[in-house]
Amino acid sequence: MLRRTFLAAVGRAVPGASAAILLPSIADAGQALSKARLIARSARPEDLETPVHLLTSWITPNDLFYVRSHFYTPSIEPGAWTLRIDGDVDHPIELTLGDIRRLPSTTRVVTLECAGNGRALFDPPVAGVQWERGAVGTAAWTGVRLADVLRRAGVRASARYLWLDGADRGMGRAPDFVRSLPIDKAMQTDTVLAYEMNGEVLPMAHGFPLRAMVPGWEGAYSVKWLTHIQASAQDHDGPFVQAGYRYPRRPIPPGTLVPASETVPLRALPVKSLITSPANNASVDGATVRISGFAWAGEEDVARVDVSTDGGRTWSPARLGRDRARYAWRQFEHVWRPAGSGSYLVLSRATDRRGESQPIIGEWNPAGYAWNAIDRVRIDVGA
Numbered sequence: 001m002l003r004r005t006f007l008a009a010v011g012r013a014v015p016g017a018s019a020a021i022l023l024p025s026i027a028d029a030g031q032a033l034s035k036a037r038l039i040a041r042s043a044r045p046e047d048l049e050t051p052v053h054l055l056t057s058w059i060t061p062n063d064l065f066y067v068r069s070h071f072y073t074p075s076i077e078p079g080a081w082t083l084r085i086d087g088d089v090d091h092p093i094e095l096t097l098g099d100i101r102r103l104p105s106t107t108r109v110v111t112l113e114c115a116g117n118g119r120a121l122f123d124p125p126v127a128g129v130q131w132e133r134g135a136v137g138t139a140a141w142t143g144v145r146l147a148d149v150l151r152r153a154g155v156r157a158s159a160r161y162l163w164l165d166g167a168d169r170g171m172g173r174a175p176d177f178v179r180s181l182p183i184d185k186a187m188q189t190d191t192v193l194a195y196e197m198n199g200e201v202l203p204m205a206h207g208f209p210l211r212a213m214v215p216g217w218e219g220a221y222s223v224k225w226l227t228h229i230q231a232s233a234q235d236h237d238g239p240f241v242q243a244g245y246r247y248p249r250r251p252i253p254p255g256t257l258v259p260a261s262e263t264v265p266l267r268a269l270p271v272k273s274l275i276t277s278p279a280n281n282a283s284v285d286g287a288t289v290r291i292s293g294f295a296w297a298g299e300e301d302v303a304r305v306d307v308s309t310d311g312g313r314t315w316s317p318a319r320l321g322r323d324r325a326r327y328a329w330r331q332f333e334h335v336w337r338p339a340g341s342g343s344y345l346v347l348s349r350a351t352d353r354r355g356e357s358q359p360i361i362g363e364w365n366p367a368g369y370a371w372n373a374i375d376r377v378r379i380d381v382g383a
């Protein structure tokens with residue numbers, strides 16, 4: 001706590017603080033974060049899922065925030081780190097952390113969700129990290145607007161995509177993780193390069209010292225450990241753009257493949273809800289049961305959440321929490337009076353402002369992306 005306060009004081013009271021004073025402390029804070037309560041889907045590289053019953057607040061604490069890394073976490077020497085911006089720009093530039101911290105800062109509360117969240121729920125099963133329901137979280141991200149940085153480099157009208165690359169490297173012969181961000185989304189004022197997460201220096205696992213935060217879109221656009229932005233008239237031709245993070249153009253039979261030419265890139269997250277309390281398979285007592293969780297809808301606002309305790313025969317509107325931000329989830333709560341003891345299936349269904357609702361069955365696709373079926377927990381209500 002003391003160190004946190006100290007860092008905050010140094011970072012804010014001395015905006016022009018020299019790199020020599022600021023950076024060793026940043027490096028130190030970038031390392032330390034205990035993720036002991038998360039479920040390791042893979043220990044190295046780190047793919048860590050949040051047990052959803054621990055998601056109790058609108059803002060997810062850093063030590064509970066899920067981690068998705070394709071490759072080993074790179075080691076970063078903050079004094080040597082730079083961000084290069086080149087390609088279709090008038091003046092290629094290279095910025096230090098100090099340069100970036102001196103630009104006007106902005107803070108956005110954004111929900112980040114992995115495209116593969118819920119993959120383990122698809123039937124037939126699909127290969128990939130077997131995320132259940134907890135590859136999602138919400139944080140306050142502080143940094144600079146990507147558009148401000150692009151303007152400094154004089155991004156040209158011919159640029160249609162930004163190729164975002166981080167300091168991590170493919171393992172063995174695996175290709176580098178590079179993502180391609182359409183220029184319109186990059187220029188929106190809500191798209192930021194973040195160096196703080198919930199008021200702390202961005203933790204190592206989450207992309208220290210700088211990551212993209214592309215709000216409302218599936219998590220893989222939010223490239224961590226960012227070192228290079230290349231503006232281009234063309235889409236990137238690497239496998240994380242041309243093969244991964246794509247979805248069938250038309251619905252396909254479950255268990256079949258689809259050629260890449262019949263797929264489109266995933267972008268905005270679909271409408272979705274998550275019951276966090278009671279926990280799945282929990283036993284509860286008492287005359288009332290508080291059913292609560294979160295709902296989000298990518299670039300749309302959540303309009304309502306309904307809860308059913310009778311297998312979807314009847315639905316009751318949940319109350320939405322007051323905390324809100326353009327690209328952040330809403331908390332919901334419904335107080336239920338069970339008619340008697342027994343085993344119950346509790347369902348939640350969110351609807352966005354366009355009227356899109358969650359489907360009963362998740363739409364099967366070969367990589368198991370964008371699971372957004374009506375959420376469910378089984379609970380045992382005691383006498």
Ligand SMILES: Nc1nc2c(c(=O)[nH]1)N[C@H]1C(S)=C(S)[C@@H](COP(=O)(O)O)O[C@H]1N2
Nearest residue numbers: 066067068069070114166219220222223224
């Ligand atoms: N450089 C880099 N950035 C990355 C990734 C990665 O493997 N390497 N994973 C992406 C994916 S798939 C997701 S879902 C988010 C996860 O961010 P988090 O680990 O901070 O939760 O980071 C994205 N950014």
Ligand SMILES: [Mo]
Nearest residue numbers: 114115219220
């Ligand atoms: Mo992801």
